[in-house]
Amino acid sequence: MTIRESAKLRRDANSLCGTPTGPAAARRSSPAGATRATRGSFARRPRDTDAMNVTGEDRLQLTDWRRRVGELYADVRGCAVPADAHARWRAVREELYRNHAASPVPPDRRAGFRAIHFPYDPAFRYELPLIRIEATGPGDATSGDATSDPRGRAEAAAPLALRLPISAGQPLAFERVGWVEVPFEAGLRRLTLFWLPEYAGGLFMPFRDATNGSATYGGGRYLLDTGKGADLGGDPNRGTVVVDFNFAYQPSCAFGPRWSCPLAPLENHLDLEVRAGERIA
Numbered sequence: 261m262t263i264r265e266s267a268k269l270r271r272d273a274n275s276l277c278g279t280p281t282g283p284a285a286a287r288r289s290s291p292a293g294a295t296r297a298t299r300g301s302f303a304r305r306p307r308d309t310d311a312m313n314v315t316g317e318d319r320l321q322l323t324d325w326r327r328r329v330g331e332l333y334a335d336v337r338g339c340a341v342p343a344d345a346h347a348r349w350r351a352v353r354e355e356l357y358r359n360h361a362a363s364p365v366p367p368d369r370r371a372g373f374r375a376i377h378f379p380y381d382p383a384f385r386y387e388l389p390l391i392r393i394e395a396t397g398p399g400d401a402t403s404g405d406a407t408s409d410p411r412g413r414a415e416a417a418a419p420l421a422l423r424l425p426i427s428a429g430q431p432l433a434f435e436r437v438g439w440v441e442v443p444f445e446a447g448l449r450r451l452t453l454f455w456l457p458e459y460a461g462g463l464f465m466p467f468r469d470a471t472n473g474s475a476t477y478g479g480g481r482y483l484l485d486t487g488k489g490a491d492l493g494g495d496p497n498r499g500t501v502v503v504d505f506n507f508a509y510q511p512s513c514a515f516g517p518r519w520s521c522p523l524a525p526l527e528n529h530l531d532l533e534v535r536a537g538e539r540i541a
Contacts, residue, residue, distance in 0.1 A: 277339035277348060318362070325362035328352075330489030336507070337493040346380050346506050353509075364512035364519055376539050377506075378475075384505035384536040387494065388440040390453060393420060424454070424466075424522040427479055427513040432522045433457065434464065440503055446532050452525075453484070453501065462487025465503070466511075466524035469534040476539050477514035480524040483507065508537025 332352050339345035354375040357363050365373050423431035434454040441448045454464045464487070468480035483503060484490055490509070494501035511521035 277335060277341070277344050321360070321362040325356065325360055326488050328356060328360070330491075333489050333491050337491070342382065342385055342504065342506075343380050349507060350375065350377060364515040366516055376541075378535045378537060378539055380506050381536050383445070384534070386440075386442060386503045387500050388442065388503055390438045390440060390499050390501055392438040392499075393436045422525070424525055427511070427519070427521045427523060434522070437463065440501060442503060444532060449530055449532070450527075451483075451503070451530075452527050456487055460487065463491075463501075464522070465528075466522065467508075467528045467530060467534075468524045469530040469532060471533050471535065471539070475535070475541055476537075477510045479511065479513065479521070480528075481508040481537060482511055505534050505536040508534065510538050510540065514540065 332349060335352075336345040336349050339348070354373070357365050357375060358370050358373045363370055420435045422434060422436065424434050426432055435457050437453045437455045439450050439452045441450050451465060451467055454466075456462045456464055463484050464482075465484040466480055466482050469476075472478050472480055482490065483505065484492065484501070490507075492502040492504055492507060511523075512519035513521035
């Protein structure tokens with residue numbers, strides 16, 4: 261994407277879904293900061309935020325990053341036209357990646373950073389019922405690992421707890437909440453939805469597909485990470501979640517080894533290409 265195209269995308273996105281008003285308007289319409297002076301101060305900070313060894317100042321910047329991401333996804337959920345919501349999502353995320361101090365993009369690459377995506381495809385957007393996993397005994401609630409694949413087992417036999425593989429460091433503990441069955445053109449494929457059982461918690465859905473290592477990051481992409489604001493919505497009364505692969509994005513570790521990210525376990529490896537969402541080539 262050229263600089264001119266990127267600027268046009270941001271202008272178009274700001275006109276979509278309405279222009280936010282009120283106290284949060286400045287942050288939402290100018291994700292890198294409310295004023296030009298603020299954006300300049302971000303640009304003068306060359307130090308990257310290290311996910312595994314951060315200072316107090318870094319944590320404030322990381323908190324602000326998550327706040328802005330949460331606001332962006334609130335805008336996405338509130339937009340009646342998914343394609344318009346996607347255009348805004350693209351533009352605001354690119355602005356954050358280039359200008360925010362907590363950006364995972366290395367400082368020396370931020371000014372020239374341009375996000376690239378597959379073309380928006382409404383066929384990759386679904387609202388799907390969550391098929392819940394129930395534990396059958398104490399062992400089911402405390403055992404399991406990321407290499408086991410519950411897709412061939414009965415619902416009640418799938419263990420709830422497991423440790424997901426991670427790009428660097430020790431595996432992280434998660435719990436299986438359930439799964440969704442995605443009606444791809446090639447047929448149904450199952451993706452597990454996980455819960456991070458730490459303090460406030462959060463839903464998490466990573467996946468891998470046949471584009472990894474070429475068009476997309478080799479370790480896979482994320483669809484949902486509600487603990488960090490990436491929440492596409494759903495209906496809790498009907499037990500559904502929105503799964504829109506147009507909003508699939510690269511984890512922070514795709515941008516450099518300083519970041520440590522949980523990755524998709526075997527049960528979330530798709531045997532097909534998902535040509536939607538963010539890409540790296």
